[in-house]
Amino acid sequence: MGRRLSICNSIDDCDLAVLANESSRMTVADGRSFIEEGAPAHDFFVVTGGRVKLFTLLPDGRRQITGFAEGGDFLGLAASTSYAFGAEALGSATLCRFPHAGMQRLTERFPSLEHRLREEASRELALMQARMTLLGRKTARERVATFLIERCTHLDRPDPTRPVELDLPMPRTDIADYLGLTIETVSRILSAFKKEKLISIRSITHITLLMPERISTIAEGME
Amino acid sequence: MGRRLSICNSIDDCDLAVLANESSRMTVADGRSFIEEGAPAHDFFVVTGGRVKLFTLLPDGRRQITGFAEGGDFLGLAASTSYAFGAEALGSATLCRFPHAGMQRLTERFPSLEHRLREEASRELALMQARMTLLGRKTARERVATFLIERCTHLDRPDPTRPVELDLPMPRTDIADYLGLTIETVSRILSAFKKEKLISIRSITHITLLMPERISTIAEGME
DNA sequence: CGCGGCGTTGACGCATTTCAATCCTCGTGG
DNA sequence: CCACGAGGATTGAAATGCGTCAACGCCGCG
Numbered sequence: 402m403g404r405r406l407s408i409c410n411s412i413d414d415c416d417l418a419v420l421a422n423e424s425s426r427m428t429v430a431d432g433r434s435f436i437e438e439g440a441p442a443h444d445f446f447v448v449t450g451g452r453v454k455l456f457t458l459l460p461d462g463r464r465q466i467t468g469f470a471e472g473g474d475f476l477g478l479a480a481s482t483s484y485a486f487g488a489e490a491l492g493s494a495t496l497c498r499f500p501h502a503g504m505q506r507l508t509e510r511f512p513s514l515e516h517r518l519r520e521e522a523s524r525e526l527a528l529m530q531a532r533m534t535l536l537g538r539k540t541a542r543e544r545v546a547t548f549l550i551e552r553c554t555h556l557d558r559p560d561p562t563r564p565v566e567l568d569l570p571m572p573r574t575d576i577a578d579y580l581g582l583t584i585e586t587v588s589r590i591l592s593a594f595k596k597e598k599l600i601s602i603r604s605i606t607h608i609t610l611l612m613p614e615r616i617s618t619i620a621e622g623m624e
Numbered sequence: 625m626g627r628r629l630s631i632c633n634s635i636d637d638c639d640l641a642v643l644a645n646e647s648s649r650m651t652v653a654d655g656r657s658f659i660e661e662g663a664p665a666h667d668f669f670v671v672t673g674g675r676v677k678l679f680t681l682l683p684d685g686r687r688q689i690t691g692f693a694e695g696g697d698f699l700g701l702a703a704s705t706s707y708a709f710g711a712e713a714l715g716s717a718t719l720c721r722f723p724h725a726g727m728q729r730l731t732e733r734f735p736s737l738e739h740r741l742r743e744e745a746s747r748e749l750a751l752m753q754a755r756m757t758l759l760g761r762k763t764a765r766e767r768v769a770t771f772l773i774e775r776c777t778h779l780d781r782p783d784p785t786r787p788v789e790l791d792l793p794m795p796r797t798d799i800a801d802y803l804g805l806t807i808e809t810v811s812r813i814l815s816a817f818k819k820e821k822l823i824s825i826r827s828i829t830h831i832t833l834l835m836p837e838r839i840s841t842i843a844e845g846m847e
Numbered sequence: 848c849g850c851g852g853c854g855t856t857g858a859c860g861c862a863t864t865t866c867a868a869t870c871c872t873c874g875t876g877g
Numbered sequence: 878c879c880a881c882g883a884g885g886a887t888t889g890a891a892a893t894g895c896g897t898c899a900a901c902g903c904c905g906c907g
Contacts, residue, residue, distance in 0.1 A: 457757045459845045465757040478742075479749035486753050508739070515738045516731070519701075522745035526702035529752040530709050534680045534688040536759035537804030541895065573854065581760030583896060588855055605854070605903095622682045764863065796886065806864060811887055828872085828886070 423503030429490040436488035442480035451494030466579040546620035646726030652713040659711035665703035674717030689802040769843035
C-alpha cells in the first residue's frame with residue numbers, strides 16, 4: 402500500500418539495473434494468497450499490475466480487510482519479523498518482490514530510499530488513522546459514503562460537483578469486510594443511495610456518483 | 625507511539641549533545657492539547673514522561689482515540705505536511721520536541737536513525753492492523769478483553785497464568801473512544817467480567833486480571 | 848435449459864446505544 | 878469533622894441500527 406511515485410523515484414537516473422537485480426517479478430492468480438498472516442516476513446512487494454487485498458483474520462474466520470493495493474503500491478512495511486496481515490490477489494495481479502536482504506543492499510547504495518520508505522509508511526499511517534475513525538465511530542451510511550469518496554479520490558477527480566463514474570472491482574464481501582459491515586448492509590445502503598438519487602448503479606461493479614458533494618457530506622457525518 | 629528503545633539507541637555512543645541541540649523539552653498539563661489535528665506538522669515528539677492520547681475527530685464531535693503513548697514513544701510519524709491526529713496530555717506529561725529541520729540534520733549525521741524511524745513506523749503499522757480488526761470485527765466483550773490484555777502486555781508479564789495487576793490511567797471516556805464503544809458499554813462489560821470472577825476492581829484505575837489466560841481467549845474471539 | 852454463485856430484499860432478533868436515575872469519590876467550605 | 882456539590886462511573890429500561898436468517902433474483906456457464 403504505497404501511493405503513486407513508485408520507489409524508483411528515489412533512485413532516479415541511477416542504475417535501475419541494480420534495482421532489477423534485487424527484485425523478481427511474479428504473477429498471482431485471482432483469489433490466490435501470496436502473503437500468509439503471521440508467516441516470517443522475508444520480502445517487500447510492489448504491486449505492478451492488477452489489485453490485491455490485505456487483511457487480518459480472527460481464529461473463527463472473521464475477516465477485516467485493512468486495505469486494497471494497486472499499481473505502484475508498496476506492501477510489507479507493516480511487518481517486522483512476521484507479516485501483520487495476509488494478502489491475496491483481487492483479479493490476477495503482478496508484483497515485484499524484493500527480499501529484505503536485497504532491499505538492504507539497495508538502501509545502502511541509495512540512502513534516500515530509506516527516507517522514501519519512511520514516507521511511504523507515514524502516508525499509510527495517516528490513512529489508517531482515518532480508517533480507524535471510520536471503523537470505530539462512523540455509521541454504516543457514513544462508511545459506505547466514505548468508501549465511495551475514497552474510491553473516487555483514487556482517480557484525479559476533475560470537478561467535485563459533476564457526476565463521477567467509478568468501478569468497484571471487489572465483490573460485496575470484500576467491501577463489507579473492509580468497512581466492518583455485512584454484505585447485506587452494504588447492499589441495502591447502496592440501494593438506499595440509489596433510491597435517493599445520490600448514485601446510479603449501472604452494473605454490479607460500475608457505479609456513478611450523481612452528487613459527489615452530498616455523498617462527501619454524508620461521509621464526514623455532516624449529513 | 626513508538627515502543628521501548630528510544631531513538632537514542634541508533635545514535636549509541638555518538639554525540640548525544642548534538643541530539644540535545646536539536647530538541648527542546650516541554651511539559652504539558654493534564655488535558656492540554658499540544659497537537660492540533662490538521663495543523664501543519666513542524667515537529668516530531670518523544671514522550672519522556674507521563675502519558676498522552678492521540679485521536680481524530682469528526683465534525684460533530686465524535687472522537688476516535690487512535691492510541692495512547694507513554695515514556696519512550698514516538699509521535700508524529702503519521703504526518704506528512706499536516707498532522708493526521710490530535711494529541712493531548714493524559715495527566716501531566718513531558719515531551720521532547722524535534723523540529724523537522726533539526727531531525728533532518730540528525731538523520732544526515734546518523735543515517736541509521738532514518739532506519740530506526742522506519743522501524744518505528746512499521747511497528748506502529750502492525751499495531752494498527754490489529755486495532756482495525758478490533759474496531760471492525762470484534763464484539764464489545766472481545767474489545768474490552770483485548771484492551772486489558774494489551775495493557776498487561778505493556779508490562780513485561782511474568783507468568784501468564786498468575787493474576788496481573790494493572791492500572792488504567794485513562795478515564796472510561798477515553799477507553800470507550802479507544803475501543804469504539806460507549807462508556808456505559810465499557811462499564812457494563814467490566815462489571816460482567818467482575819461478576820464472572822475474571823477480574824477484580826480495586827479502584828477505578830486499579831484492576832487485577834484474575835484469569836489472564838481466559839481473558840486472552842476472549843480477546844481472540846475464541847470464548 | 849438449468850444449475851451455482853453472488854447480490855438484493857424482507858422479516859425478525861439482538862447487541863449496543865441512548866436516555867435517565869443513582870452512586871461513588873473526592874475536594875471544598877462551613 | 879462533616880456536609881455538600883460536582884464529575885465521573887455504574888446500573889437500569891427502552892430504543893434502534895445493524896446483523897442474522899431466509900427467500901428470491903440475476904446472470905454466466907456448462
